[in-house]
Amino acid sequence: MMLDDLPALAAxxxxVSAGSMSAAARELDVPLSVVSKRLAQLEKAVGVRLLQRTTRRQTLTEEGAQFHVRVLRILEEVEQAELLLTRSRQEVAGLLRVTAxxxxxxxxxxxxxxxxxxxxxxxxxxxxxxxxxxNLLxxxxxxAIRFGSLQDSTMIARRxxxxxxxxxxxxxxLAQYGAPTHPAELGQHRCILIGDQRRAEWRFQGTEPVTVRVNGAIVTNDGQAAHEFALQGAxxxxxSIWDVGDDLLQRRLQRVLPAHTMPTAPLQAIFPHSQNMAPRVRAFVDYLQVRLQQAWRWDAATDN
Known part of the structure; x- marks a missing residue:
């Protein structure tokens, strides 16, 4: 029979260790009736008498002695498990799984x-x-570390x-093809798209929001490949400014249509849930946020 009543096992x-039910009640700081009831429930569950009790003394039955040895092992394992969980709530250890x-x-x-x-x-x-x-679930x-707004309401985001x-x-x-002066001119330019579609909509903000449908002269599923194509003049x-900011500062790339900003895509950490977060996850996100904010250096690239 499965025993799931740990208070009864502990009682x-x-x-046994205290020598009597009354002494056990004092040590556990519970009424004697509670200790007596727990022992009775345990004996009923296992189907045998565990203690022989008289007015003067108590002794373990043969079955009770064998059972007692195993109960001590069970309680020790439970205590070790609790200590392990307590340490795991405090230590940054285990496996951290991140996607970016x-x-x-x-x-x-x-x-x-x-x-x-x-x-x-x-x-x-x-x-x-x-x-x-x-899909983190x-x-x-x-x-997940992502650019863009949170779409899934079951997730939690932290900027x-x-x-x-x-x-x-x-x-x-730009020397060969000229620089567009308005987003509408992008339709006549060679555009590099990331994904698997040869057409995309680029949205710009300004005095009037503009959405332009562009064709991909080059389409790649890899963001770094798209970056390299741009550096090669394709x-x-x-x-993201995180990808090309240094190239803008060093003039390896130049900003196109600087008067027409694009909608921001926030850099966020996404979690499946926020409750009972493992210490390793919480500590890493705190550290990540500090390091990324320290790494920000592209305010001067805005006007390039």
């Missing part, structure tokens, strides 16, 4: 993860870099650092 062990966009992850997340793990050697990290939106990952998107191209491309690309 039985304390009766490919190019952003290689540039920014990898060094942060390496430094965080050096601070917490007991932590193992599994980092998946993909531009696809991963299906994959079992602890968190990590500033971000905005820019349309940009290399000086060589066309105009829309990227």
């Amino acid at each position: 039985f062990a304390r009766i 966009p490919g190019e952003f992850g290689r540039q920014h997340i990898v060094p942060i993860v390496a430094d965080f793990q050096r601070l917490h050697p007991a932590l193992a990290v599994q980092l998946e870099l993909t531009d696809a939106v991963v 299906e994959t079992g990952q602890d968190l 990590l650092a500033p971000n905005y998107r820019v349309a940009c191209a290399s000086p060589a491309y 066309g105009i690309v829309v990227k």
Whole structure:
């Protein structure tokens, strides 16, 4: 029979160690009637008498002695399990599973993860870099680092650092094809698209919001490949400032249509839930937020 009444097991062990039910009641700080009831329930559950009781003394029956040895082992295992959980609530250890966009992850997340793990050697990290939106509930990952607004109401989002998107191209491309002066002119330009569709809608803000349908001269599923195509003069690309900010500062890329800003795509940490978050997840997100905010350096790139 499955025994799931730990208070009864604990009461039985304390009766044996204390020498009597009344002494056990005092040590457990419960009424004698409670201890007596728990012992009676336990004996009924196992189907045998565990203690022989007289007015002067109590002794374990043969079955009770055998059972007592195993009860002590059970209670010790329970205590060790509780200690393990207590330590796990305090220690940054175990396996941390993270997903992040490919190019952003290689540039920014990898060094942060390496430094965080050096601070917490007991932590193992599994980092998946993909531009696809991963279903955390299906994959079992602890968190996703993403650009864009939260679409799933079952998820929790935490803002990590500033971000905005820019349309940009290399000086060589702009010298050959000219710089568009209005978003509507993008239809005549070579555009680099990320995904699997040859057409996309690029939205711009300004005095009047503008949505432009563009055709992909190059389409790639890899954000870093799109970035490299732009550096090679292959066309105009829309990227996060985190990906191209340094190229804008160094003039390897130039911003296109700087008077027409694009909708922001916030940089966020996404969680399946917020309750009972493991210490490793909470500590990593806190560390990640500090490091990414320290890494922000592209205010000067806005006007480039």
